[in-house]
Amino acid sequence: MPSDSTPRAPLPYEAVLFxxxxTLVDTEGLWWEATVDVAASLGRVLGPADTPYVHGRTVEDTAAHLAPAADQETVDAVAERLTESFADRIRRGVRVIPGAAELLRALATEAVPTALVSASPRSIVELxxxxxxxxxxxxxxAGETARGKPHPDPYLEAARLLAADPRRCVAVEDSPTGIAAATAAGCRVLVVSPSAGLPDLRVMSLS
Known part of the structure; x- marks a missing residue:
């Protein structure tokens, strides 16, 4: 058995983009609740058919879905209400996905560059x-690239800022929208779920 002093094999990627x-925090349910509340105030009842327009989407995309015939000023107002409703729920506390803290700590120990690539606005990320x-x-x-997920722009921008080749980055994602964005950027994609949690660094290195 190798000793703790045995050199580790080089990791097969340049950076991990989360x-x-x-993926890291179990907030999708909070986002859905916020969207349902705002939709109800607009006289809309959401159901399973609306999920692709909410899960993994930017606030602006979801606002446009809730008010498809509205002018831009109205859509912007809906987006603001969505953001505040979501933020109110986050301020009450969020659950970190099992394995997330451990994986982030292991990546820091190995000095692997990490990026956070979110469909949420910066105000939500900071919370x-x-x-x-x-x-x-x-x-x-969200809003910091010309296009958001499912377009590749956010992942390409993260790789550019890290001076990394997107093809040698692992993107950790949970939603079809995010998976599409990371795939289009050329990243290797690790699909996770809040129920299963995140793998440890050894498993990631072998995937």
Whole structure:
């Protein structure tokens, strides 16, 4: 058996790029609740058919879905209400996905660069970051690239800021929208779920 002093094999990637909601923190349910409440105030009842327009989407995309015939000013107002409703729920506390803290700590120990690539606006990201206890080298939030997920722009921007080749980055995602974005950027994608939790660094290295 190798001793603790045995050199580790080089990790097969340059950086790890993490989604936030549903990947590191279990906030997808909070986002759905916030969206349902705002939709109800607009006279809409949401159901399973609306999920692809909410799960993993930016606030602006979801606002446009809730008010499809509205002008931009109205959509912006709906987006603001969605953000505040979501923020109110996050302020009450969020559950960190099992394995997330351990994986982030292991990546820090190995000096592997990490980025947070979120479909949430920066104001929401800043509320969540303290619960993760990790310093990301790069944070890319919604609205900080020309296009959001499912387009590749956020992942390409994170890789650019890290000076990493997207093809040698692992993107950790939970939603079809995020998976599509990371795949389009050329990243290797590790799909996780809040119920199963995140793998440890050894498993990631073998995947």
């Amino acid at each position: 989604d936030m909601d549903g 969540v970051l303290p619960s993760l206890g990790h310093r990301f080298a790069v944070v890319v939030a």
